[in-house]
Amino acid sequence: MGMLVATSVIVVHLVAGLGVFWPLVTVAGYGAGVLLTPSRPAPAIKRAPRVELEQPGRLRQRVRDQRRVLVKNQAPDFVSNSLAALEAALERVLDNWDYLVDFPEHQVTVRSMIRDYIPSLVQAYLAIPDRDNARAVRDVTGSFDLLRGEADSIYEATIRNSLNRLEDHNRILHMQFGRLPLEGDGGDGGGVDKHAPGAK
Known part of the structure; x- marks a missing residue:
């Protein structure tokens, strides 16, 4: 205007x-x-909905629920035991969940395994009329074993990371203070501490 x-x-x-x-x-x-000229109102900004990530407690419950589904539908023990082994591997990872904060990609993998892959495998298996079919049992247990191997790898990576951090702290202490008091000459505890009064 x-x-x-x-x-x-x-x-x-x-x-x-x-x-x-x-x-x-x-x-x-x-x-x-x-x-x-009348001012036009500013367009409203649409904010993406906040996605709440499930925490270890809820993830554990999801795995237990899937195993109960297998038992309820009378799946062979071999299949139920295979999922139980996967559940145990995931439990180890979830017990050390806080150590994965620096590795969000591992947390995403675990969440995907629990929320997507395991339920899909269970439903696909239960959709088969003959659940004792050797091929069906082999396929579903093989898939559970594959996921268990991935869970074990993530847990081992967590342990390695923790050990590396401990080693880094140990190295820093050695650089700061020299020989630590626990280090004796010949392991007999008879060594002289160079920081002790009167030591040369």
């Missing part, structure tokens, strides 16, 4: 002449047009 008013003023000046003050009239017209 402001540009429209200012343009109109310029056109009028060119046709009829507004005198030496035509620039001021143009600016005033532009300002009036801006003030009289």
